[in-house]
Amino acid sequence: MSRSLELLVLAVALVTTGPVATQAVASPKAITGMGRAATADEIKAWDIDVRPDFTGLPKGSGSVTKGQDVWEGKCASCHGTFGESNEVFAPIVGGTTADDIKAGRVKGLSQGGARTTLAKLPTLSTLWDYINRAMPWTAPKTLSTEEVYAVTAYILNLGEIVPxxxxxxxQNIRDVQKRLPNRDGMTTDHGLWTPGGKPDVKSVACMSNCEINVAKVASYLPNTARNAHGNLAEQTRPVGAVRGVDTSKPPATPAAADVATLRADVAVAAAPAATTAEPARPDVGGAAGLAKSRNCLACHGLANKIVGPGFNEIAAKYKGRADAASYLAGKIKAGGSGVWGAVPMPAQPLSAAEAGVLGAWLAGGAQ
Known part of the structure; x- marks a missing residue:
């Protein structure tokens, strides 16, 4: 019996008449005339979890080709055409290698590499189950069994796990599980799993002598723009407790003290900033380390293509160009697509100095 089925049976037992309900409810009086036994279809609707050993997995199949069609229609807007986007949600694909597939552990995770879905995933059932119960974001649980298999297959293909x-x-999902890059990467040797086990973090209490910060209003929605794009409360998903603000109604009048604080903050922000010298640029010799710390290696290998081109390929392409350093720095900051194919590179949140270091490093041969 699955965990969800056990919980449902327990809930039914608590509200059903008879000896079981009488024993379960701590009351001097038995509850009568309340509740009924759940039907088989009702239990089936709740009992959809898929376990790591694939218990609960429905029969069915789906192709990579079918998955690509579903992905482009229902998934790419949030996750990117190739699962690499970092604009809405964290990337699904990237950060894994053919050697990881052989080893069963993603080496990059221990070296500060990208923590993408495929890099962290130890059990394929987790991916299938999550897609089935929660995707697409705007209409969860609307994918057919074939579509869930197909989208899962497409993601695996993007990670070069299946052809x-x-x-x-x-019938073959257990064999595919044996090819997951991080199938042996999960450990239960810590207190979260083992009672009395060692904690997975080490620290000392730090809640002392804390600075007291008073909250300030830093921004607000102007009345003229409040309902410019329709009522925000009507534009959220029809599930869950979170609702957007009802912009069809006038805002509450802010307290005079808050308005005064806001005006003071705006005046400070509008004041001319003091001229400061630009911070010294890091040594270009440390550019490889900078690329690693900024997760550039999630998509670019030093000497090989991952999602985007290898750094050596970029260096070779722009070798001899007079403005290569500044051009590449600008591309890193702004992002773009089309130069190396259709896969877009999002704009990178680097300082001008950091982008300059990486641009100079690439222009100099990416040694």
Whole structure:
């Protein structure tokens, strides 16, 4: 019996008449005339979890080709055409290598590499189950069983775990599990899993002599723009407790003290900033370390293509160009697509100095 089914049976027992309900409820009087036994279809609707050993996985199949069609129609807007986007949600694909698939552990995770979904995933059932119960974001639980298999297959293909003509099914999914890059990367040797086990973090209490910060209003929605794009409360997903502000109604009048604080903050922000010298640029010799710390290696290998081109390929392409350093720095900051194919590179949140270091490093050969 799955965990969700156990919970449902327990809930039914608590509200059903008879000896079980009488024993379960701590009351001098038995509850009568309340509740009924759940039907088989009701239990089936709740009992959808898929365990790591694939218990609960429905029969079915889906191809990579079908998955690409579903992905482009229902998934790419949030996750990117190739699962690499970092604009809405964290990347799904990237940060894994063919050697990781052989080893069963993603080496990059221990070296500060990108923590993408495929890099962290130890059990394929987790991916299938999450897609089935929560995707797409705007209409969860609307994908058919075939579509869930197909989208899972497409993601696996993007990670080069299965070929482009592959059809994932309940019959071969256990074999695919054996190719997950981080299938052996999960550990239970810590207190979260083992009672009395060692904690997974080490620290000392730090809640003392804390600075007291008073909250200030830093920004607000102007009345003229409050309902410019329709009522925000009507534009959220129809599930869960979170709702947007009702912009069809006038805002509450802020307290005079808050308005005065806001005006003071705006005046300070509008005042001319003091001229300061630009911070010294880091040594170009440390550019490789900078690229690693900024997660550039999630998509670019030093000497090989991952999602985007290898750094050596970029250096070779712009070798001899007079403005290569400044051009590449600008591309790093702004992002873009089309130079190396259709996969877009999002704009990078680097300082001008950091982008300059990486641009100079690439222009100099990316040694």
């Amino acid at each position: 482009a003509d592959f059809v994932l099914s309940d």
